[in-house]
């Protein structure tokens with residue numbers, strides 16, 4: 001059963017309409033498609049939906065669901081919800097009251113002394129500029145990943161969402177070589193992995209599903225899925241379930257890099273992925289995806 005719960009469309013920074021994304025999913029062999037537009041934020045943000053459009057979005061996704069139900073595609077209404085300290089969380093009333101079928105919890109924004117608030121997945125040169133302004137006294141690369149994983153921990157601990165988005169998004173602009181050394185930090189270093197594993201441990205015993213996310217690959221930003229193998233192995237040892245996410249921003253992203261996701265899952269010891277269908281979670285074999 002092929003499913004994807006991480007789909008953007010023109011309500012946020014996706015490059016196609018929801019109807020175009022649904023048609024592309026059906027053509028690529030999906031039987032479940034979850035829409036997860038970037039949630040409204042309490043400050044202006046280009047890539048996020050405006051709060052005034054939330055009702056329209058819900059109605060459009062629900063209508064698509066009715067259209068596609070007889071044609072073998074289950075369409076789900078969800079959001080990718082940011083955790084931004086004080087400002088936004090999956091536990092905010094606006095999201096609890098939205099009647100979502102599911103939600104993804106993600107950290108995109110961090111706040112560093114001197115740099116201020118910025119999105120870790122923004123354009124690479126912008127991120128470099130913000131990090132050059134860092135004045136907190138640590139190595140800037142270390143401050144960068146520590147702040148990211150501290151926010152991830154604050155997102156995970158109280159829960160209130162179904163899927164954890166792109167576990168190690170902080171490496172998107174790191175441009176690491178196969179040995180792990182990157183522009184800002186070494187992804188194979190004990191310091192880096194300790195920070196990531198501390199956040200991972202908070203998933204143990206929860207119902208939160210982690211992603212193998214190929215969105216960064218589809219857009220040419222990273223050469224392997226999120227997360228890297230050592231982190232995925234840690235998730236596996238903690239008993240955390242996984243889902244394959246296209247993080248699709250265009251029709252062509254649906255169905256892309258699935259074999260990369262399967263290969264990484266197998267390498268970490270997974271043989272099944274979690275599937276949300278008709279309101280409950282089940283498992284399907286990796287070879288059925």
Ligand SMILES: [Zn+2]
Nearest residue numbers: 080106165166
């Ligand atoms: Zn995201």
Ligand SMILES: [Zn+2]
Nearest residue numbers: 006008080247
């Ligand atoms: Zn996304």
